Structures are given as structure tokens and as C-alpha cells.
Amino acid sequence: MVVVNEHTGERVGVGVDLITVGVLRATLEELDVLSDPSSTETRKMDFVLTPLAHPRFERDVFSQIDAKSWSSRNRSYSNVSGTHTPQGSGRLSAGGSDSGEVSGGLSSGGGASEPFTRADTELYTGEWMSSVLGKVSEWIRLDSIDNRVRSNSEAAFFQELSYAAHLSLKAAVVNAPIGGPSGGVANFGRCLNAALHKYPTLKIMLRVPARMPDSVPVSRVKHGDPWELWNAIRSLCGAHPNLGVALEIGSQLPPSSAFGPLGAAERWIAEPLQLLLLSTSAFQLNKHGFPVLSKPHQAFARAIFSVVPQLAICHRVPAKILENRTVYRAYHLYVDYVAHLFGKQEPPSRADTLAIPYRDVPMAPLQPLLLGSYLTTGGSGLRAGAVAAPSRGFFEAGEGDTVKWIKYEEALKRCFDDRSNASGGGAIVVVVLGAGRGGLVQAVLNAATSTGTVIDEVYALEANAYARMAIQSRRDSQGVSWKKVSVGGIDERSWKSVLLKKADFVVSELIGSFGDNELLPELLDSIRTAVKPDAIIIPSAFTSYIAPLNCQSIHQELSGGREAGAKTAKEDVGFCTFERPYVVSIYRGALLSPPQACFTFENKPGSAPSDRGHERHLSLTYTVGDSGMLHGFSGYFEAVLYKDITISTRPDAATPALITWFPFFFPLVHPLYVPRDSVCTVELWRRTSHHQIWYEWALTSPEISAIHNPMGRSSKFSFRAIAPNRPPITN
Numbered sequence: 001m002v003v004v005n006e007h008t009g010e011r012v013g014v015g016v017d018l019i020t021v022g023v024l025r026a027t028l029e030e031l032d033v034l035s036d037p038s039s040t041e042t043r044k045m046d047f048v049l050t051p052l053a054h055p056r057f058e059r060d061v062f063s064q065i066d067a068k069s070w071s072s073r074n075r076s077y078s079n080v081s082g083t084h085t086p087q088g089s090g091r092l093s094a095g096g097s098d099s100g101e102v103s104g105g106l107s108s109g110g111g112a113s114e115p116f117t118r119a120d121t122e123l124y125t126g127e128w129m130s131s132v133l134g135k136v137s138e139w140i141r142l143d144s145i146d147n148r149v150r151s152n153s154e155a156a157f158f159q160e161l162s163y164a165a166h167l168s169l170k171a172a173v174v175n176a177p178i179g180g181p182s183g184g185v186a187n188f189g190r191c192l193n194a195a196l197h198k199y200p201t202l203k204i205m206l207r208v209p210a211r212m213p214d215s216v217p218v219s220r221v222k223h224g225d226p227w228e229l230w231n232a233i234r235s236l237c238g239a240h241p242n243l244g245v246a247l248e249i250g251s252q253l254p255p256s257s258a259f260g261p262l263g264a265a266e267r268w269i270a271e272p273l274q275l276l277l278l279s280t281s282a283f284q285l286n287k288h289g290f291p292v293l294s295k296p297h298q299a300f301a302r303a304i305f306s307v308v309p310q311l312a313i314c315h316r317v318p319a320k321i322l323e324n325r326t327v328y329r330a331y332h333l334y335v336d337y338v339a340h341l342f343g344k345q346e347p348p349s350r351a352d353t354l355a356i357p358y359r360d361v362p363m364a365p366l367q368p369l370l371l372g373s374y375l376t377t378g379g380s381g382l383r384a385g386a387v388a389a390p391s392r393g394f395f396e397a398g399e400g401d402t403v404k405w406i407k408y409e410e411a412l413k414r415c416f417d418d419r420s421n422a423s424g425g426g427a428i429v430v431v432v433l434g435a436g437r438g439g440l441v442q443a444v445l446n447a448a449t450s451t452g453t454v455i456d457e458v459y460a461l462e463a464n465a466y467a468r469m470a471i472q473s474r475r476d477s478q479g480v481s482w483k484k485v486s487v488g489g490i491d492e493r494s495w496k497s498v499l500l501k502k503a504d505f506v507v508s509e510l511i512g513s514f515g516d517n518e519l520l521p522e523l524l525d526s527i528r529t530a531v532k533p534d535a536i537i538i539p540s541a542f543t544s545y546i547a548p549l550n551c552q553s554i555h556q557e558l559s560g561g562r563e564a565g566a567k568t569a570k571e572d573v574g575f576c577t578f579e580r581p582y583v584v585s586i587y588r589g590a591l592l593s594p595p596q597a598c599f600t601f602e603n604k605p606g607s608a609p610s611d612r613g614h615e616r617h618l619s620l621t622y623t624v625g626d627s628g629m630l631h632g633f634s635g636y637f638e639a640v641l642y643k644d645i646t647i648s649t650r651p652d653a654a655t656p657a658l659i660t661w662f663p664f665f666f667p668l669v670h671p672l673y674v675p676r677d678s679v680c681t682v683e684l685w686r687r688t689s690h691h692q693i694w695y696e697w698a699l700t701s702p703e704i705s706a707i708h709n710p711m712g713r714s715s716k717f718s719f720r721a722i723a724p725n726r727p728p729i730t731n
Helices: 024-030 067-073 075-081 125-131 147-166 186-198 226-236 263-269 295-305 327-343 350-358 392-399 402-423 439-451 465-477 480-484 492-498 520-526 552-558 575-579
Strands: 002-004 011-017 047-051 092-094 102-107 113-115 132-135 171-175 203-209 243-249 273-279 283-285 291-293 310-314 428-433 455-461 485-488 503-508 531-538 541-550 596-602 616-624 628-642 645-648 664-674 678-688 692-701
Touching: 011 327, 024 047, 047 125, 047 310, 125 132, 132 147, 147 171, 147 186, 171 273, 186 203, 186 226, 203 226, 203 273, 243 295, 263 295, 273 295, 291 295, 291 327, 295 327, 310 327, 402 439, 402 503, 402 531, 402 628, 402 645, 428 439, 428 520, 439 455, 439 480, 439 503, 455 480, 455 492, 465 480, 465 485, 480 485, 485 492, 503 520, 531 628, 541 616, 541 664, 541 678, 552 628, 552 664, 575 664, 596 616, 628 678, 664 678, 664 692
Parallel strands: 011 047, 011 310, 047 132, 132 171, 171 203, 203 243, 243 273, 273 310, 428 455, 428 503, 455 485, 503 531
Antiparallel strands: 002 011, 092 102, 102 113, 283 291, 541 596, 541 628, 616 678, 628 645, 628 664, 678 692
16 A cells, blocks of 8 residues: 555555566455555555566576476476466577677577566556566576676576566666675676666666674675665766655664764665665564564664655565465565554644745755845745845745844844843834744834833845845834834945934844854944944854764756766856755755764944955864765854854754754765765855855865865845945955
């Protein structure tokens, strides 16, 4: 059945991994994979994972096999299926290994041809597509040190994948090479890469254990880490978009990572995980004799549930469960339990629900100081490369962030009380920078009412003309307190005509996803002459944070879904695509190291900018625990609104239920492998000209990269409107 979480509506297909299958249609019907068209009952399973050829049918491309010997070796299969009884000598007809010119049968000595597997007529095309995932034979050893075995394996490998593509299967599963003498993964990767290009409609999943079996020497795989094996093969295939992971969970979970017990799960979430295989050995029998997962296994599975679209039960069912039921009916017990576990997940937060449409979709950061109304859009975000001024959807999303308004009101109440206690009261003047459609103005008025503070004037300054119209409408239609609100633009000429009294308080929510990227420091500079020397500014300070990020899905989104190395970045999608920072809801990503503090800005009245403006430069070094691919750096912020009242998007200290901000993202043109227990150093600059700021970034270890976005050639943030007469800065 397709299991649906009643809270989220998320769906996961559940199936079973079978060692061998006799009559395929009969098997699917017994497992309730194929629904009876006349029945209204929901089918019990969605798919089966079945071998593309019988697992003991080891075709030999070189030798002639005696008819009796062949028949004896395969009698068990012919008795089960009734469709495969090779006669005479057996020889795989192969015109080449990765050429794809492989026939579909066995060539006998007399020139007759026998099929190597079941006929495609056993199911209809739609049933093949929806109900079957193919498995490449386990005996195939593309990494063998024996030339004969390796060449024979290549011929069989392409034969089976050719048939999978012919059947229009959605995917085929290939076992990672972890057993037997091996010549390394290079030839395995070459064959897999050739298949990915030869059969572009077929997805290939690499079956990898979450933890290496004890029988496999640690020396066989780097650090004994299955992720290293996956990454080596993925790299050989150029991170092809049709290559995914089928992760198998057995009785032992992978060791805890540097980020805690679930860090290992998060590490795999960052990969293109397409199938989760739960071994029956991972289950325990409860007191009623039903299979259940231990608490650690439940936590691991729940973490994976969030991204995996399909799940299959694999390996043999314990004899105790089979005492009073068939094998196929026994599998239903496991499926029912998985459905129960998936449905028991806690409902998502409002922030998680709102982020669903934007998961791993890089969007251009907003530039709220852009004045042209033609730059506004109809959505709440823009895809990579677009110019982003605040839109109607943006204002609606921000206005719905109740946590943000609670924090701002709390800070305003506290500072109003402190000012009243220090000066004995008196009417106050408040400037709201980036007033939007009036949400922050309302917070000011609410705080004043709660504390008994008298408002002399509230100046609401906003760049977006349509948002100013909304504030004016609220002033005309709402209570008496709104009559003291004056509305003006954010450009210098506009606010000077409106802001007639110096401000006691300045409040703004123009905190970008990276803290300073919405140019609040420059905006405060532009109005410093209209602010009293002892004025209070909210936020009083903010600090940006960055962390190294593994997120293949974001990098592929930026590269247009192409595999790495198909062309250079400049030839493919343009180097500028990877030289722009983005705002993105990181979903399938994992931090390689915790975030570190980057740039800090303290907002104090009366302080004039230096000759270099608000330029910054910082070098940050991270210690990487588990090895991983580095695709870029994710950015966050922490803002001190007033005294101990803060808001934060840092993953380790995030304000709960905050929905206004997605993380920032600095991409790298070329993803980089970062070894275990190594260091990663990034250099980050905030550069300034007389009308613009931009970021530049580069790696200096473990390798040195080119500087991204030099002189702001691909991305800049403009503040020309608020400082038209600012003298140029010599760079």
C-alpha cells in the first residue's frame, strides 16, 4: 500500500525484496501488489524487488556447457517458474561489454536461441512500471581481478540492464562491490557510468549497507565506511542525476557520528536516497510474536522517512513467524508495522509546512531597498538568477510569523519601560525602517498601549510603493493610535520630507537570512542625522554564521540537473550561477561541521561609517568529523533585539517556529571531497562600493579554490536609492 502520514500527507511506497520469483503475476497477486479492478480494497503492497534473471543463472560467455550439466544446475528454477528450461549448450551472445549490443538469449550449438529470463508478456507495461523494481544478479563481479570473470560479468550486466530498460522499469538495483577479491571500484564505476548514459530513462540505485558486515575487512573500504564506497562510485559517475542510493538497514546501525546518534541518518539524507531496505534482522519479536523495531532503529527509520519515497522489507522471515502463515502473508506483518510507524510521526510545525514548496530550491535573496515597482513578483520567492524585490507573497509570509511579532513586541515593551524609568516618561518618536504593510508598526503601537507609553509620532518608511499604500489604508481605517503614523519612502529625498522630528527609537526587521544582506547597516547610516544620540535601535546587534554543507540536490538544481563534469561550469550553466548567494530551504542537506560566527554588526546611533563602509573579511577553519562532499556553505544569523531578547536561525540555537527566514547559501563551482578528521578553511569577504555591497568567498583548505564573485561580477546588492551622493570607494 502507499502509506500516507495523516498529519503531513506525505506518502511512501512499501514493497518487498524477493530472493527469487516463480510465476510473477501469481506472486504479485498473492502479495496484493496487483489490485483486482473489481475490488474496492486498497492493495497491501506497492511493488516487489525481483531479480532480472534467476540468481543462480550464471551465464558463461566463453565456455560451452553440457546440456545435462546445465539442466541439472537450473532444474530448481525451471520447476518453480515453468518458463525457463535451457536446453543444449549455453552461451551468452555478446557483441561487446558496455556497447549495449547484447542479445537476449542463449546461443546453442545448433544456432537456436533460448531466453535468459522471463518474457515481457507476463505483465502489462503499466504493471511493469508501477509494480516491479529490477535487481541485477549478485554473482556479477564488475570489480573482479580475473579478466575472464570481469568480462563475463560486464556482458551479463549490460544484458540485464538492457532488459530492464526494455521493460520500462522505473529503476534497477545494483549491489555495491563489497565482497570477494576486488581490483577496486574503477571498472565498476566505468560500467555503471556507461549504463547511466546508455539507458537515460532508467534510474539505477546502488545498494549499500548502512553498516559494513563484520565479514568484510575494514581495509576493503576506506575507514570501513559504506559512505566512502558510495561516494567513490558516485564520483566516478560524475554525480549522475539518475544514480541513487538504496540503503540497507540490518541488525546493527551505523556508528554515531560527530553530530550524535542520528547524525549518521542525516548524512545519508543529504544523498540521493531513493529506497530504504529494512532487513528482517533489524526487527525483534514482541511478546505477541509480531515484528517490531528497537527504539534506535525506529529513530533512524523515522529520520529517513522524511526523504525516502520507497521502502522494502528484505531477507528471510524468521521461522517462528512462519509457523501459522505463508511467507508472503508473513511479509504483510512487516508492512503493517512500517505503515503504523510511518503514520505515528509527529505533525510538522507550521514552519516546516510552509517550507515544503521551497525545499532545496535556491532563490535569489530579496533586495528590499530596490525601489522600482516593476521588480516585484507574484510569488514569495524567486528561482536562482532572478532579481528579487519584496513581493506580495513575501509580505504575507512575514506577516504570518507570529513568533517574530511576539519577540519584537517583547523587546519594544522592555525598552519602552526602561526609557520611561530612566527619563520619567514623555512622548516618543519611533522610526520603523522597512515597515512592510504595517506589521511592525502594529507591534510598536501594541507595545506602547501595553506599557502606557505616549506616542508622539511613528514614521513608517518603506521602499515598496504598494506596501506604503497598505499602511496608508490601515491608518485611515483603523483606530486612533494609527492617526499618528506618517508614511514615507526609504530613499533619502522621501524620508527627509516626512521625518520631521528626531527619533527616540528605531526599529527594523530588515535582517537578512545572512544578517547584513538586506543592508540594514547602510540603511542606518543613511538616517543617522535623524536619530537622537541616545536613541535605542532594535535590533541592537546581529551576527552572521556559516557552516560547510553537503547538499547534492541544491548543487544539481543550480547546474540544471546535469551530472558533474559534463561541461565546465562556464560552458554549462554559466559561472555566474555558482557565484551568487541564494536563499534556500535546506531539506536534503547535512552540515559537515557546526556553524561558526562570521560578521557582527552593532547598531549604535550617531556612529558614522568608516571610509571603507561596512567591509569585513574573515577566515574560518572547521574540523570535519565524518568525511563528506562539500557543495557550499550555509548561512544563518542571530540577532539581539534588546538586551537578552534574541531571534536566531542557527540550527543549534534556532528560535522555535520562526518562519520568516530560510538559510543563506554560498555555492562552490566544484564540489570538493573533505576527508574524515580533516580541516576545511573558507575565506569570506563583505565588499563595498559607493552604491553596492557584494560577497566574495574561496576555499584555502583542503584545496585552494578560485575566488567566487570577484568584484561582484555575478551578484551585488544595491543601496543607491538611500545614498545617491555617497562618494566612491577606491578598491
